[in-house]
Amino acid sequence: MSFITKPKVAHPQLPRNELKLTVRDYEGAMSTLCAGCGHDSITGAIMQAAFDLSIPPHRMAKLSGIGCSSKTPAYFASASHGFNTVHGRMPSVATGANAANPELHYIGVSGDGDTLSIGLGQFLHAVRRNLNMLYLIENNGVYGLTKGQFSASADVGSKAKKGDTNQQPPIDPALTLLATGATFIARSFSGDREQLVTLIKAGMKHRGFAVIDVISPCVTFNDHEGSTKSYEFTRKHSMTAIYTDFVPPAKEIRTAYEIGQAMPVQMHDGSQIVLRKADGAYNPTDRVAAFEYIQKHQQAGEIVTGLLYIDETKPDMHELANTPAVPLASLPFATVCPGSKALASIQSRFR
Amino acid sequence: MSFITKPKVAHPQLPRNELKLTVRDYEGAMSTLCAGCGHDSITGAIMQAAFDLSIPPHRMAKLSGIGCSSKTPAYFASASHGFNTVHGRMPSVATGANAANPELHYIGVSGDGDTLSIGLGQFLHAVRRNLNMLYLIENNGVYGLTKGQFSASADVGSKAKKGDTNQQPPIDPALTLLATGATFIARSFSGDREQLVTLIKAGMKHRGFAVIDVISPCVTFNDHEGSTKSYEFTRKHSMTAIYTDFVPPAKEIRTAYEIGQAMPVQMHDGSQIVLRKADGAYNPTDRVAAFEYIQKHQQAGEIVTGLLYIDETKPDMHELANTPAVPLASLPFATVCPGSKALASIQSRFR
């Protein structure tokens, strides 16, 4: 179906998308996060991307776990159904929801604790199923909502506000995803809106499990001197490995890219992602090369951002399950109930 | 303390180790696994390694989850305490046990389902803590005890006995461990006793989390034509990347290795592991190289075996926690109870 949410307030000046909606129509409730929290910027980027892609708000489904980050689905797209699950178990809920209805656009928002601590198992199994959704990790290196304990993404030597230093090696989402066969791996920074919006669009168009690990500073518990997830540290140490442009369907690529440097990737709906290497050496379709590159820069204390790896060829969960294009949830009862004759013939085998 | 189990039966001919024990003193209850099950060979290799290292049986602790593989700790070292936990949660129990008493030799035995499906989260967090134990994955690509469903390690295209074909990409322990910072990663085959015994010894001497992914065919549910975890398939497609010799403390290395090819690794108790490259290209101390090598051969359908990666320099859980050498469990009450004076002074801050 194609309903259009009534524009919240008429803003003659505000630009409108193909659905005649303004970006305000993608807003949600007022954020209750701390002023300056990186998560709020990501919320803004999601609204922008959904607006740019002209996605009907009610055709999106927002899912999350528990945490400050997981609260954010309430703060965008109030015309979308939201599902704030239990801590660390959003991937399983998203899997079931997706199995019932492949037509919606699934956006999952989680935190580093929700994804890499309690949720690590479910997260990696969703990767394995190549579940068709966009999964954002709002990564601040701490448990914000429980007041700042280190999470599994905290770097060795990172200092907590209360003083103690993290000793345990971090679980790096990008490297782990490369090893476990993920088909879309990106990293970004809540402070880099332009890159983030493009990556979100690309991720939403990816047919499969698209993960964006977004460094999203916690101003209250992890934005101080000595933190490796602060605004300052991230700004100083992040480097773009690859630039990404998103080209909607029908629009053919105008900008001229230098030969060899530009790499267009065809998405299933006809849109394209064009990758331009910031660093000639980098190849985002080569798992091993990506692994080496990220690892190398990590050891040099650099945070590599951009679309780090993409593979559009892998089948997603529905293709593997050979399910129909229409939602299973919408099949008429007559189609799914075999009826009395079938029951009779089945029973003949039990005499 | 140093007790010696009374030799079960006097076998004048049987060789004895430094403790005057025969390998029979490392035996356990009769196995109830299927005749020919790969797991039983691994049980034998563990007994041999413990015997060779002259470990007092009662100073070992055997832990497991649930599964055919997880039954095996009952089949060796009946003079050791055993802990058959719940499904997939052995790593956490091992973590607590180790925290209480670092002096015991911890041997964990698990299956591919127990470790990579239900247990994946706990497993990777034990890796992160660099828990000091040997962890064996008896990997047969199926859930044996529940009659042959595919596990997360089943390869794409592998055929189930009942006929259907696995579509989902496997979670490869070696690659995943390289990405998550493990300090000892090996792969072997239940059919290659010699390699396996050496790797088990090396793993037991490693200070930190030592994982050996052992391909261990399930003769009942996954040893047929079309299986990629069968004896035949494994024999045909496995290749040794690196040869490992274990040299006990005090014994200095006699065998002459070709320069460059031999790489001795010093263990904390003075013993050494000597690595000899089967393939000149391979370097088991370089994470990225190992990742590339394993991935490349995997794509060629080859199973790389041997000690794939080792790093003896990383601190284990106790070093990070700065706990004493003596078991916390053995500290006298007077040492751990601050007493009435302390209580009084503490309370002064609450008036």
Next chain:
Amino acid sequence: MSIASPRPQDNDFTLKIGNVNGTGSASANSMLMKSLFRMGIPVCGKNYFPSNIQGLPTWYEIRVNSEGHLARSGRVDVMVAMNAETYRKDHAEVATGGYLIYDSTWPRSQLFNRADVHILGVPLSRICNENFDNARSRILMKNIMYVGVLAALLDLDMNIIKQLLNEQFAAKASLLDANQKAIDLGFAYAKEHFSCPLPFRARTLDKTRNHIMIDGNTTAALGCLFAGATVGAWYPITPSTSLMDAFKKFCDKYRRDPETGKANYCIIQAEDELGAIGMVLGASWNGARSFTPTSGPGISLMNEFLGYGYFTEIPAVLFDVQRCGPSTGMPTRTQQADLMACAYASHGDTRHVLLFPANPEEAFYQAVQAFDLAERLQTPVIVLTDLDIGMNDWMCRDLNWDDSFKPDRGKVLTVEQIEALPKFNRYLDTDGDGIAARTLPGTHPKGAYFTRGSGHNMYGAYTEDAAEYQVVVDRLRRKFDTAKELVPPAEIHASEKCRTGFLTIGSCDNAVKEARALLAEQGVHVNYLRVKGFPFGKDVQDYLDSHDRIYVVEQNRDAQLRSLLMLETRVDPNKLQSVLHYDGLPILAKTVVDGVNQDLARGKAA
């Protein structure tokens, strides 16, 4: 022989076969059971197998009873001892006057020394070795051969056995001949060496017409298929595994789009039970009928999500095929010990709707009903069966399906209904039944709401306000009163004047009914009620009120059904006398009779 020959017992005896698991005795055993069934004689088959794949002792027990009493009998009249490891145990178990058959290739006259049991030695191995060559088939043929021996001893209908063989080996004729030969050899040997038939013998009846022999996991799977469940998520666990196996088989056949060949279902093998229940909630939230089969340990792992489903009001159907607890317990033994764990699963003030089928037939109908209840009440519904129901072979009446059946999808707003609303409020109870209308994602922007397990008010908004919070939990309590009227009524057999009654649950059904008959012979009349759902309806309260002494019969140590009755009815606990059985084997009629008689002896009963 000098053994007092027992009263001839046509169609009333128990046959038990002791074997080694993994040696393929299953087909031989089911052939014996089915041949009796096709002779029109009421029969049941119970499988006592180890939590192991190969090499450990396993038993199959067939009870034949012309009256249709098909609970476990607790006695063995004819024992086929195929496993030397358990000879001693099996020999001891035979009832006085009974028969023990064993492979006399290796004679054991010392061991089998009971004077009150007939020992029949058949050199099965020798005969096999003489007649078959390859090793594997020799083992298999040894098993099939005792079918022939028993056919002679019990006077089974050889034509039916031939027929069964033909059906089973329709595909592979070679095997057919071998099996037929084995049976004939066994038959001939018995005829030649023993006086056939034994006093325990089968006689053709006409008491199995319009019945089937089936297990409850299969019928529960059929229920899911017919209820229109499209998403199944699970993690393998004994004894629930065969439920999803069956569902998959049925879907492969009946849920494929004829043109496209697409699968009109999606079965997901989750990474564990936390994942499985999460998937079910996600799919149900999105409008699909979804379910997960599991057993005790899975229920424990699902606790957090079960509380979430209760508080956020999302339909879900679970099957708890109960096994013997606590903890891992005995995975291949039966019990009814998850009642409390399921009724109040999860922290906080949480409670769940439960269904209690008594046999595979009810498992089918209640599986269907579970989906209606879950969607009507917008809450998880747990169907509690057990290993006895789920994995053993029961004789049931034919299953019927009414093609005019319309599923109750509950209060789900259509596009038009949403449009018509000034504003949609997710948790607003507009008609007093405690149930608020829901919307499905993707339907309409005005229907959007935010599902959360944290505090919410009746409009669906986040709240930490004391009053707003309480309004919601108080309504949830009212919703449970509605549930009382929707769960299936109890099965009741009661005579007005009798003030003593049984109150039981699930698979105790057969044993308690047989006990009633036995007590009646003894002149003791006891009424009967079996609960079929939770929360309990008015019929249960009335029954409790109208009886002075109530024997609560259940298969767990802690009297969990009695506990639920004490908590959820107004019964005077002194009226409730527990009869408990919890050793992992199905309950016996004798246990029930003894329980009552002891109580009568104590002079407590009316």
Next chain:
Amino acid sequence: MSIASPRPQDNDFTLKIGNVNGTGSASANSMLMKSLFRMGIPVCGKNYFPSNIQGLPTWYEIRVNSEGHLARSGRVDVMVAMNAETYRKDHAEVATGGYLIYDSTWPRSQLFNRADVHILGVPLSRICNENFDNARSRILMKNIMYVGVLAALLDLDMNIIKQLLNEQFAAKASLLDANQKAIDLGFAYAKEHFSCPLPFRARTLDKTRNHIMIDGNTTAALGCLFAGATVGAWYPITPSTSLMDAFKKFCDKYRRDPETGKANYCIIQAEDELGAIGMVLGASWNGARSFTPTSGPGISLMNEFLGYGYFTEIPAVLFDVQRCGPSTGMPTRTQQADLMACAYASHGDTRHVLLFPANPEEAFYQAVQAFDLAERLQTPVIVLTDLDIGMNDWMCRDLNWDDSFKPDRGKVLTVEQIEALPKFNRYLDTDGDGIAARTLPGTHPKGAYFTRGSGHNMYGAYTEDAAEYQVVVDRLRRKFDTAKELVPPAEIHASEKCRTGFLTIGSCDNAVKEARALLAEQGVHVNYLRVKGFPFGKDVQDYLDSHDRIYVVEQNRDAQLRSLLMLETRVDPNKLQSVLHYDGLPILAKTVVDGVNQDLARGKAA
């Protein structure tokens, strides 16, 4: 003003401060509370904060009561409204004759229009802006300034306040001056513009000697420290987090080896609650005293392991700092709704030993006792506190420690004992108390055994045998009878002739005791019992037997304590009248009094 001035209420009033969370009002509030405490006046402080880090409404409530009634009062006599967002709500909440103080930099005469409330405007922001420059400090100073205002209005002892400031800012003098200045400014303004003190005022007493102001998470942590717990595993969850934070702080100070600086403790932040309880079981199995603090959702996730601990008989200590359920519920609100979930956690016939402290003082002693019980009974012990006990400021008697205390490590065999045995049998009950002796790994080869959650016999060997299995679970049941005698006895205040009694639990203590006093004034005498442990001991049964009417007071919707009484005692349920409170705020004496009066009105009580 024309407002009827209330009866002067020295040392008997409630002060409430409404603020925005994350603005650092905590130190100002605790300064107010402590100054009253040091004036020798009984006082308590309750913090009603949001599940959020910054920007949402938060309240701190201080009750002053010379009689020592320190439950939540339910009325507000003096309201400091610092959060414009909640002006309306806060204004409405003030009791007739009460006072509302607000920042009149922006006057709100329209809004604050109640004729029965005194409105005192203080231009806090203006004064701050005139006297302090940087933005952040202006916000902080605004908060500290109302301490000065209240000091004047309530006649607090300025020397004590100075003293508190000195202690707090001993380190940073600069801050000291600023804070002192802010207080003086507020004090001066109040003195100048209002007639001080108010009828609600503080007067020095001597009723807090030998008492401390402390929260229950801190005392529970102290209990773990003094009990000798060396391994703590946890996963952060409100409201239990501060328990492990406190334990860590104490360990850093009191558990460092003086020479080596090594840590004589190991705290592990687990990846989730399944991991945390697994670590505790592993450590306890290995002989260390080990514990995990959590809250409802954690208990749900620990279900499988709790059943494992019960069946394998491994000690473990858990703290469930209860919050408002179901599901995620309201994490920063209080409830007692995990009683059933904890008592019967896990599938199968499983039950657990519970302790119920009523306040921080008991939390300390029961934390210590929990380790003794867990090791004596070889089973998990759950200490159930709640957010009110765990995170609010309570006035308690000084904690005492007997240096001659010897921990009860239970039946753990020494090397010599093992050597002396012909054979060690892990689950053999040799002395009839239902408890078998255990051995610790690494002690002696003869002491080795295999711990498993699957069926095992009394020797510790694997079994699937019906009889062998039942022996073990029957003993476990007996062990629970032993537990009845070991859990702490109930607190009882009863007069022989009175046949009406309260029966309550945990943090209801204060409210029920205050209710008793109020009812006494009214001429209604009600006895008192508070359970401190589960399973219930003989004292509880006797109390139930000796009363005709029992008011069961608890903070949950489903009468969970009443449920446990019905299931685990022989009480006639008709005697039990529930008084329930479950909106997330601590229970009031008034709620209890009303409950009793309504029942009396119904003429049911004796």
